[in-house]
Amino acid sequence: MKKYKIYLVGCVAEKDCQNNTLYDTAFIMDSKGIVGKYCKIYLWGAETSRFKRGKNTPFSLDFDSFKVKVGLQICYEIGFSEGARILSLQGTEILRSQKISFAGNSQIINPKDSVLKRAKKNNQVIIKTINLQECQIQRKEIPYLKDLNLALVESIKDTQWQKIF
Numbered sequence: 001m002k003k004y005k006i007y008l009v010g011c012v013a014e015k016d017c018q019n020n021t022l023y024d025t026a027f028i029m030d031s032k033g034i035v036g037k038y039c040k041i042y043l044w045g046a047e048t049s050r051f052k053r054g055k056n057t058p059f060s061l062d063f064d065s066f067k068v069k070v071g072l073q074i075c076y077e078i079g080f081s082e083g084a085r086i087l088s089l090q091g092t093e094i095l096r097s098q099k100i101s102f103a104g105n106s107q108i109i110n111p112k113d114s115v116l117k118r119a120k121k122n123n124q125v126i127i128k129t130i131n132l133q134e135c136q137i138q139r140k141e142i143p144y145l146k147d148l149n150l151a152l153v154e155s156i157k158d159t160q161w162q163k164i165f
Contacts, residue, residue: 007035009096011074013051014039021052026072026096036072041083044076068132073097088145093135111138 007030014025024040024047039054071087071094078084078097087095106119108128117128139145
């Protein structure tokens with residue numbers, strides 16, 4: 001990992017020994033160990049009986065050696081736009097979403113949703129040089145973050161939307 005400046009992204013069931021609870025945790029590791037982790041906030045279905053909801057918000061980790069911010073999400077969370085939006089507002093340039101599936105189907109996708117590289121085998125490691133300027137260009141072309149209307153978000157916080165379910 002050190003020789004090639006590789007960072008490993010993974011997901012584990014993490015036990016908090018202090019309160020004997022499990023978290024669905026994504027992590028980023030370098031040659032020295034874990035450099036960042038994120039506990040899943042949006043638990044799906046039966047996950048609520050096994051895991052405790054994370055308390056931390058999605059985060060960006062600034063890799064000094066690469067000058068890039070990376071954000072993590074886990075599986076079901078990709079369906080909730082606010083997580084990706086928070087990460088974007090924090091300056092995230094690469095969003096890594098861990099997906100529950102058997103090994104394989106890894107892809108590198110650019111901001112315009114074009115697949116730049118796709119793994120052909122379950123155990124294949126894919127490498128692709130990416131242009132981080134594409135993030136800034138795309139954010140100017142389609143200004144979702146600039147046009148965000150926080151007043152709309154604030155307007156629902158005191159409503160009874162939870163009763164729908």
